[in-house]
Amino acid sequence: MDTKTQSAYQEELQRLEQTNTEIDKQLARLRSTPVYYGPDLTEQALEVARENGRHNLTKAIDEPYFGRLDFQENGMAEANPLYIGKSGVEDERNGQLLVIDWRAPVASLFYSFTGGLDAASYDSPDGLIEGLVYLKRNLVVRKQILQRVVDTYDRTEDSLSVGDEFLLYRLGENKDNKLRDIVSTIQAEQDRIIRAAKNTALIIQGVAGSGKTTVALHRLAFLLYQYREQVRAERMIIFAPNSMFLDYISGVLPELGVGNIQQSTFTDWALDVLDHEVTMADQALTLQTWFSLGSKRPPVDDHAPGRFKGSMAFKIYLDDCLTKFEASYVPTADFSPWDGAKLPIASIREWFFVENKHYPLVKRRERVVARIKRWMDMQLDKIWEQSKKKELKKKSSQKLRTYLTSWPEHSAFTFYKVLFSDKGRPDSLPADLLAQIPASIITASLKNFKKKEVQLEDLAPLLYIHTRLYGIPSDRLFDHVVIDEAQDFSPFQVAVLDSYTRNSSFTILGDLSQGIHAYQGISDWKEFASLFSEDATAYFELERSYRSTMEIIQFANTVLQRGVENPLLAVPVFRSGNKVHVLQTDLKGRLPLLQRAIATLKQGSSSTIAVVARTEKHALELHEALTEAGIETNLITSKQRVYRGGISVLPIYLTKGLEFDAVLLMDVTAGHYETTLMDAKLLYVGCTRALHELWLMAPGELSPLVSIEDQEIVTTQAPA
Incomplete structure (x- = not known):
């Protein structure tokens, strides 16, 4: 010194x-x-x-x-x-x-x-x-x-x-099983986002490892400090891609001295708002199918269920349906509880369409029905003979029940369901509207609806109908909303959340290069920006990656360049490490080589190691094989709620948002990762989870997405 x-x-x-x-x-x-x-x-x-x-x-x-x-x-x-x-x-x-x-x-x-x-x-x-x-x-x-x-x-x-000495010192530290705060190393471009004005919809495009999630969490802490008279922690919410990710980030806010902020997945929050009237169809099966199809996967277009139901065009369709439904919602006939007493339909319509027009549909119906009952009581008060009064009261109650049968009561689900079927469809919803929905979507939807099950893409439409029918209680309004991995959200989801958020106060963050759920997500941030007024929207790009070494980032960038047109490439900080290892073997040598690789990484400084498979099925097989070999691992599935650290075995799509000291990507072969947009994004996601060590195993011909120039290649055959 x-x-x-x-x-x-x-x-x-x-x-x-x-x-x-x-x-x-x-x-x-x-x-x-x-x-x-x-x-x-x-x-x-x-x-x-x-x-x-x-x-x-x-x-x-x-x-x-x-x-x-x-x-x-x-x-x-x-x-x-x-x-x-x-x-x-x-x-x-x-x-x-x-x-x-x-x-x-x-x-x-x-x-x-x-x-x-x-x-x-x-x-x-x-x-x-x-x-x-x-x-x-x-x-x-x-x-x-x-x-x-x-x-x-x-x-x-x-x-x-x-x-950058201090930054590199902190980046070189090994991670435990939780995300930590970066308050001592916040960079200038990150600080501008953290301190941006509250009543703004921030959209952040950040490359892998740019600190998007951590920046968003620090922004929540800043808003609570800067706008302490306007916002409350319990009125803020973070939407994460899955429950395990919520567990992974759970330590950051307490480290910053912030508590009581809501944390949820969009699915869990939506089901709660809908009072669990519906259940979710098996999402694991959907994901398993999507990520195992490879080049056989059908092209994603606006007629894909997730894209169609998540579009603003579908919201306009629902607006049309609800407007027509509202226009003919009220019964068309006068109400007569007994001979000689008549409540003109004009009065009922006045109460519904004029006096109570600021209430949502269901609340309006409740208030008008209560008004009709008060009118009946007033008419009964004019009758002095008690026996006749009692008889007419009973008769009028029955008459009202009959009258109200022409005034249907709908929940969000029952209304949504009739949109997809001609049976029981109100006259106010003409069949030509049904023709706007692709036949394949109708068939699949009705199959789920029989069991009161829905897909993820149904939740935004259901929530929108729910708000039109019931309104939004003040205690459900948010002061600020964070949407993580937002590239996997639909415009309709964000539009619905905006109706639940005061002053469009959002932090929306993601990476289009990691958009592996293309069947439901977006391809351009303009799809979200168009939802907000131009003067209340701000767009930021975070290009520097602080997570991985230069060698890993450069390798991952090459993967993107080989499969994605005009990709958004990460710029690494100057932190050099080991070359990316590419382990080439045959099927017999696959497991022994994996065991040796894990042992080597454990002997080094890696405390968190991820063994990453292409699908959940492959991850399960690897977990069983390693367990039989005496290696203790934690299997991570789509239903997982806790991240335990150590050695994890998981499918590649569940690695998004996580980071590990070392990553072992399995089966990086031509058969598993072809030169397609989706495969390039998947492999990029897997590569960019590694902080210090990235190893790829290829039991067969190496994927064309991988460049082995300047990488350390280990070729191993199975022992004789």
């Missing part, structure tokens, strides 16, 4: 001791103060403040900060050292901030400053603040111990470029 580095270390060690002492003192005082449980509102408010203090200081005690920025604001005599951490800490003696919360406006300088002698600036509540940055320093503190001090910018040095 040179003299300059030693001096910086001692300086930071002294500052850390002072900060730790102050945190310990404040925390001890707060913990010794009895918790208030009484009715006094002032004391309740003070207790909330004390509890927040206990929470923030407890979070800060082991790692109070991770960065330092020396900033001289214009008009000030000298630079002020600002320490940035996950929680703000104030010095009680003088009210000065010992640690600044990473979400505070001034902390944005730590992320946005990229070096140079020019002035730096940040937006504050008082306007634009400008000044000069003299020092940017990254710090690693663990359990109150200072472990690392790295200056990434020093104005007094000859070199004025911000280095």
Whole structure:
């Protein structure tokens, strides 16, 4: 350690001791103060403040900060050292901030400053603040111990470029079985997304490993800090591709001090809104079929069920149906509960179409029926003879029940079902509308509907009908929505979610190059952008990949280039590693070679290893074979809800969003991965899950998507 580095270390060690002492003192005082449980509102408010203090200081005690920025604001005599951490800490003696919360406006300088002698600036509540940055320093503190001090910018040095040493140090760390926060290494392009205005539909195209998911989670934490008077955590939601992925990301928000944010899959949320009136058809069977077809897979076009039912054209069709249904919803005849009493249909229509027009259909029906009953009671009140009154009351109740049979009660599912069949179809829904739906979709839908089962693509239409019939309760509205792996969502899904979201406040993120569910997803982000007003939409691209080594990214990019026209290629950070291994063998040598590969990776530094098969069926076979060989592995299927780490065996489509120290891609042969758009995207997804080691096994002719130039090739035959 040179003299300059030693001096910086001692300086930071002294500052850390002072900060730790102050945190310990404040925390001890707060913990010794009895918790208030009484009715006094002032004391309740003070207790909330004390509890927040206990929470923030407890979070800060082991790692109070991770960065330092020396900033001289214009008009000030000298630079002020600002320490940035996950929680703000104030010095009680003088009210000065010992640690600044990473979400505070001034902390944005730590992320946005990229070096140079020019002035730096940040937006504050008082306007634009400008000044000069003299020092940017990254710090690693663990359990109150200072472990690392790295200056990434020093104005007094000859070199004025911000280095990547600290970033590379953090990227080189091995992962456990959870996604972690990146608050100490947020990059400038990521910070711009995190701090974007709330009432905006952000659409983020990010290459594999660009930190899309983590950025979205940090954005939630920022919005809760910046707009604390406008948003609540329990009114935010993250939509993830599957339940296991939710478990994988579950540690990030607590690390950032954020709780109570809803996390769900679109399927689970939709079924809950629909009060579980329907169940899902076997999605595992659908996925198994889709990913095993290869080149035999039918082309995806607008007549594919997922594309058709997920389109805005289908929403327009449903609008037409619902509008026609509403127009003829009310009975056409006067209501007469007994001879001599008549409620004109004109009055009923006035109540329905004018007085209650702002209510949804079902609520309108309920209010009008209640109004009819009140009218009947008023008519009965005019009759003084009790025996006659009793007789007419009974008769009128029966008459009303008969009258209401011409006024059908529909749920979302019963209405949706009749759209696909001529039987029981209301006269208000002419048969020519049915002709707009492809015959194959009608047949498949009716088969599922008999068992009250639906496919994923049915959920958005059902939710839309549900909102038209029942409306949206205020407690179901969201303040902000995050959609992860959004390229697999349909425009109709996003449009429905928009109706449940205040001010179109969205963070929509994904990667078109990883769009492996083409039968339901999108091919262009404009399909989502068109759903929102232009002035309330922002589009960002994240091109840098921080996950994998240069060798892995370059290899994966070649896969894309060989199967995808004009692909969105990742730009790796300068983190070099081992070459990609390509293991060529025959079928007999496949399992022994896999066992040796796993043993080699375990002997190295890989703590999380993924053995990736083409389909779920293949993954099951591999899991059984490895278990019989005495290798402990965790099988991951589409129904999995927990990610356990260690050695995982899983189909390639379920790897999306996850990352592992090492990835072993099985059966990368010409028969499994052909030069098709879908196979290229699948293989790209599999390759880009690896942080440090990527090994491919080919028991046969190697896939034409793979380039073996400059790669380490191991050719093994089965033992004699």
